[in-house]
Amino acid sequence: MTRSWRSSWSLATQAIALQIVVVAVVVLAGSTLAVLDARRDADEAAREQVIGIATTLADSPSTAQAIESGRATEILQPVTEAVRRHTDIAFITIMAPNRIRFTHTDPTQIGGQYIGTVEPALRGETLSEVYTGTLGPSIRAVAPVRNQTGAIVGLVSAGILQTSLADRWRSTWPTIAAVSVAALAISMTGVWFIRRRLLRQTHGLRPDELRVMYEHHDAILHSVSEGLIVVDRNGVALVNDEARRLLALPPGPVDRAELPEFLRTYNPGARDEVHVTADRVLVVNRSRVEDAPPDSEVVTIRDRTELQGALGELNSLKVLTDTLRSQAHEAANKLHTIVTMVEMGRPEDAVRFATEELALSQQLVDRLSSSVGEPALVALLLGKAAQADERGIELTITEDTHLPSNSDEVPLTGQEMVTVVGNLIDNAMDACDRDDPWVEVTVHLVNNTLTMRVADSGPGMDADTFEKAMQRGYSTKGDSNHQGLGLALISQIVNRHNGTLSTDITYGSVVTVTVS
Structure with missing residues (x-):
């Protein structure tokens, strides 16, 4: 049975490949969320904008006076168009309570019926909605116009076309894309350095090779007839079963202070030193560990009592x-x-x-x-x-x-x-x-x-x-x-x-x- 191409990769390569996939998914998901968030923010900003414009015009005394004067179109059409152009929205429509338009972006629509929901506004409430009118789908708001006695004499509707909103949030794509690409580039650079470190620390071995090495390492440590101790500047890194027996060490982690006095100092290069403990005669060899932190050494111990x-x-x-x-x-x-x-x-x-x-x-x-x-x-x-x-x-x-x-x-x-x-x-x-x-x-x-x-x-x-x-x-x-x-x-x-x-x-x- 042939080995799969993934299993032939070293541990470093497999880990980095997984990290690349994770980083790519995270960046893509983040970019998507950023786009959706930009769209949501744009919609919310548009909703607040049209509510503010509609409420402002509806609350203006001149609006109610113009409606009651019978010259609403003549007085209000220039005003609404000026405001519309200044605020860059799609339309501002002022109408009578029966939906008859007094103003409109398209003058041919003046006098026609307003298309949309007005019932809450007729009850004195300000509403916002997404509705498809004569200019297309839009986010719109409707506010009531009251005279000095508080009676509702008209309605003001302001709206922004969704196509305009789409143009707005699409303009944020280049920034989001640039940030995403930069994040991906920085992540890939970090991943590359991680791969180099992993390759150096694992010597380019595959996971199955590392597993076999660990199993053999563990088996050797438990079966070898010589005591084996690995020490470094932090203390005792490893002690096998035979070393515990020969030195009468307790189970579990071993502190340097628990070692015999002749093993508490750093002394690599010692060969066939004979040491006498309370009940044993031991032969000790000590070697420095290559490519390891300073003060690291391997100590082997043979029982010479018999x-x-x-x-x-x-x-x-x-x-x-x-x-x-x-x-x-x-x-x-x-x-x-x-x-x-x-x-x-x-x-x-x-x-x-x-x-x-x-x-x-x-x-x-x-x-x-x-x-x-x-x-x-x-x-x-x-x-x-x-x-x-x-x-x-x-x-x-x-x-x-x-x-x-x-x-x-x-x-x-x-x-x-x-x-x-x-x-x-x-x-x-x-x-x-x-x-x-x-x-x-x-x-x-x-x-x-x-x-x-x-x-x-x-x-x-x-x-x-x-x-x-x-x-x-x-x-x-x-x-x-x-x-x-x-x-x-x-x-x-x-x-x-x-x-x-x-x-x-x-x-x-x-x-x-x-x-x-």
Whole structure:
């Protein structure tokens, strides 16, 4: 089925075509009404004119005197003709009560019967009517002539031919036509500018194309797996379902103040920024909107919470892998030493050396296994101890470290404790004094309050620096690979469980997490 020629028009063209039709109809209707109004005004003016002339002549005492004198035609004919020519009306007829004309525009009609309505005038009333007389259709008025006693002695009729009136109101047509053409020209100019604006704003698309675009746009906004926010200088223009979910935004219009702090400022060009909210890790990209008002940008948000958890688990496995690698390397060195002692004929020394090393290593494993009931945390602490030993850092797990084996008594899960303690130890090993590198770790549960404390020999952080470090993207490390997420992730877990995260500088730089 072929597409109709109208449906191939763009929205701008269809809208303008409709406006042209509407404007043309309005102008034509206005012109017609103006012509009719001009005709009505002309008729009304003619009616008032003939009533005024007839009444004036009828009320003049000389008119009644001329009628009663018996010389009405002789006296009044010159007067009526002078008045008629001066006022540019068709006729003025003065007659007797029996309709016999005393005066007439056509002298041959004098003495004849007046054609028209006179009964109201004979009753003393002034009347007006449209009537066809000897000169043709006319608007006429009839007024009674009274003598000094008040008796009606005659009638005065004045009239204007409708052909003359037609000539009068036809003379207004050029003005009406000029005004109509000017109005139409101005309207068409405005319509043309509107069409240009519509074409620019709709990119010349047809209504069906705009409908399909809107439907696709709406479907994408609701189905896309990324959060999408469009902001401009007036606030938040658009928020899709995923963005509401990720940012915990309320339904309905969203105010800029309801957005997280990192989205309240205009910052186009940001790429893969990682931000930590109360319960999520988000990756944010921001782009400026082309051909849009200033301060407009599109923000896309991806949920990295599960990925961050997987990365944490992967980091734990990496720590264990590094630990096994370092232990294998260390074991190889020690085994080589023992074999060499045996080859040198000193088996007693070889046995003593192997026994001492085994006792030192096993002592830490036995202590942690007996005092810490969370296997993931035990593995983390053993791995970090090996990692610290490889880096030349003295890592001490204090004797106060103790966790029950019953996980129901501990307010954090094993994964959450690994995230908190692992990041605290990593930060401490990076920040400790290189001339005297040491790190001290304490994890214990007392009166249902879980305390995780990590101290190091570094200079520590003041309150402002610590506050910044708990925010996304801030790092005190010079390495660009560090994204400053450690304390932010810890802060997220602490806030989720209504705990506390604090720092102080006493015997070293101490960071303490407590959760009840």
